[in-house]
Amino acid sequence: MDTRPYFWVQQYLTDQAGLKTIANQHGIEQAMFRRWVRSFRQHGESGLAPKYSHYNAAFKLSVLQHMWDNHLSQQETNAYFDIRSPTCLNQWSAQYDAGGMAALEPAPKGRKKSPMPIAENNTAPLPIDDETRSREELIAENKRLRLEVAYIKKYNALVQAKAQS
Numbered sequence: 626m627d628t629r630p631y632f633w634v635q636q637y638l639t640d641q642a643g644l645k646t647i648a649n650q651h652g653i654e655q656a657m658f659r660r661w662v663r664s665f666r667q668h669g670e671s672g673l674a675p676k677y678s679h680y681n682a683a684f685k686l687s688v689l690q691h692m693w694d695n696h697l698s699q700q701e702t703n704a705y706f707d708i709r710s711p712t713c714l715n716q717w718s719a720q721y722d723a724g725g726m727a728a729l730e731p732a733p734k735g736r737k738k739s740p741m742p743i744a745e746n747n748t749a750p751l752p753i754d755d756e757t758r759s760r761e762e763l764i765a766e767n768k769r770l771r772l773e774v775a776y777i778k779k780y781n782a783l784v785q786a787k788a789q790s
Contacts (some may be wrong), residue, residue, distance in 0.1 A: 629651075630673045631665075631670060631673055632738060633647055633651055633653070633659075633661070634661055634665045634673065636678055637658075637662060638665075644659065644662070654659045656711075659700075659705075660703070661673060661699070663700065663701075663704040664704055664707065664709075665709070667704045667705060668704075669705050671707075672704075672707060676758060678708075679710075679731060680729075680731075681731070682726055682727075682730045682731075683688075683719075684728035685729045685738075686721070686729060688702060688706050688708070688714070688717070688719060689714070689717055689718060691705075691706075692714065695743065699703050699711070699714040699715065702714060706767070717729060774787070
C-alpha cells in the first residue's frame with residue numbers, strides 16, 4: 626500500500642498545514658485530497674487502501690435510498706459507504722431514473738454476441754451464363770444437384786415402401 630496519502634492526511638489533520646497547501650505541495654488535486662480526508666475520517670487507514678469493488682443492484686439501490694432519505698450529498702454518501710469513485714452515484718441515479726431496479730444490474734462482461742444471419746437459401750445465386758463461371762463452381766453445382774436428386778430418389782423409395790406395407 627502506498628503510505629504517502631496516509632502521511633499527507635495526517636499532516637493535514639494535525640494542523641501542520643492547510644488542505645490547499647498540502648495538495649499543492651504534493652501535486653494532488655484538492656478535490657481528491659478532500660475525498661481522502663473524508664474517507665480517512667469515516668473509515669480510518671482502510672479508507673485510503675486501494676479498493677476494487679463491484680456492486681450488485683440491491684446495494685446500489687440501498688445506497689441511493691439512504692442518500693435520498695437522509696438528504697446527504699454524493700460526497701457524504703460516498704464517504705459513508707466507502708465508495709471510491711466520485712461519479713458512481715451520478716451514474717446509478719441516472720440509471721435508476723431511466724430504467725428502475727433492472728437498470729442497476731451490472732452489465733454482462735465481454736463482447737455482445739450477434740446472431741448469425743440466416744440465409745433464406747443455402748445455395749449461392751447462380752450467374753446468368755455458364756461461360757463466365759469457373760470450373761470449380763460448375764463442379765460444386767453438379768455435386769449439389771446430384772445430392773438433391775439422390776435425396777429425392779431416396780425419399781420416393783421410402784414413401785413407396787411405406788405405402789406397400
